[in-house]
Amino acid sequence: MDWDKLRIFHAVADVGSLTHAGDSLHLSQSAVSRQIRGLEEALNVTLFHRHARGLMLTEQGELLYSATRDMAKRLAAATARIRDSEDEVFGELRVTTTTGFGTLWLAPRLIRLYERYPNLKINLMLDERVVDLPMREADVAIRLKEPSQADLIRRRLMDVRMRFYASEDYIGRNGLPATAEELMRHRIIGHAPDSPQVAAGQAWLRPFLDGDHPSHLTVNNYFGILQSVIHGLGIGALPDYVTNNQPDLVNVVPSQASGVVPVYLAYPEELRHSKRVAAFRDFILAEIAAYKRAQREAAEAAS
Incomplete structure (x- = not known):
């Protein structure tokens, strides 16, 4: 042919x-x-x-x-x-992750990757769908659950929990709930029940959306939830990785948190020796280490 x-x-x-x-x-x-x-x-x-x-x-x-x-x-x-057999790191690297993690955690940090590798082109694919890495729909994935596909190299990066956050302005106007019962009397902003999301967050949030307030707000991604919280619409259920870049948000009823949501890095076995993948992997590991260090320092300062 x-x-x-x-x-x-x-x-x-x-x-x-x-x-x-x-x-x-x-x-x-x-x-x-x-x-x-x-x-x-x-x-x-x-x-x-x-x-x-x-x-x-x-x-x-x-x-x-x-x-x-x-x-x-x-x-x-x-x-x-x-x-990738050459020494220089350049060319396109297709990275897939969820809309929330990609917009709220990864994208703000990519400047440091470009500073180190100015000839690297990142194609950031934000999608709740789990793409087929072995079929090369993407080169690298960051997912909020352990990948189930075969022939993948995977590494657990960190654990995330869902918590409730509100703006200082909202608290000033509506008061700060001290218990789960009081929290249910406020407008809750969370993921729409029929939208793709992690099971741990969905199960944890459901009772609060069934609470007494007549006008909850549901959104199909965390970026929309964050914007709604920042602008004082209510109390939002958000992954705790957003708080590093949002110091003005207040963790409401800190005892309330979802189960652990693991974050994994994965890429096909055939890209084990790819310099572009290695560069991205090392960048992510360094950023995760810095993120965890900042979390520890913030916890020590609060105690």
């Missing part, structure tokens, strides 16, 4: 357009069309349904696209490993 035709087919299937695929490949629309027609003739199948809004894959086209997608991922992995 002609590899060049497969490359062109993959580009067309990605964007659903001969013109747009031609632009990305620096080919004319007619040249792309001839290659697709030649591939269809060689296979004796129709790969695309053509309609006014663009191109859609046929059932046979879907099968071929699945194969070319796997080929593209393997080629990207091979290219990365070849480049």
Whole structure:
């Protein structure tokens, strides 16, 4: 099978357009069309349904696209490993984590990684979905549970708990609850029950959302919860890793906390010797150590 035709087919299937695929490949629309027609003739199948809004894959086209997608991922992995044989750390590293951890903990710290490796390009993929690392949907993952996929190198970074926080302004207007019973009489801001979240946090929060206040607020990510808390809408259920960058938030009813939520770093076994992965891993371990040290110092200062 002609590899060049497969490359062109993959580009067309990605964007659903001969013109747009031609632009990305620096080919004319007619040249792309001839290659697709030649591939269809060689296979004796129709790969695309053509309609006014663009191109859609046929059932046979879907099968071929699945194969070319796997080929593209393997080629990207091979290219990365070849480049990682050099001394310099450069190129793209795809990092996946949750929206909350990515926006509230990781992103504010990335400046230190770029200062050390200015030629490293991070593609930060924020998603509650667990991506397939062995299939190279991402290179590195930071997840709030132990990865279950095989052929992964994993390391437990730290433990997180969910706690209740409020702004000083909210407390000034509404008072500081001292017990769980008093807390239930306030507006609680938490993760929507039907949105992806860790089981420990969901089970802990549920009784408070069922409390007496008539107008709780639920949000589908922690960044939205944090913004609502900062602006005084109520008392928010947030992971304790947000407090380092939010010194004005008050931990309400400190005895109330969820069960332990483990944070793991994971990457495919085949990237064990990747210099980019090693650079990111060492950066994360250093940041975790600094974070834990700051937590200990804050606890000692409060006692």
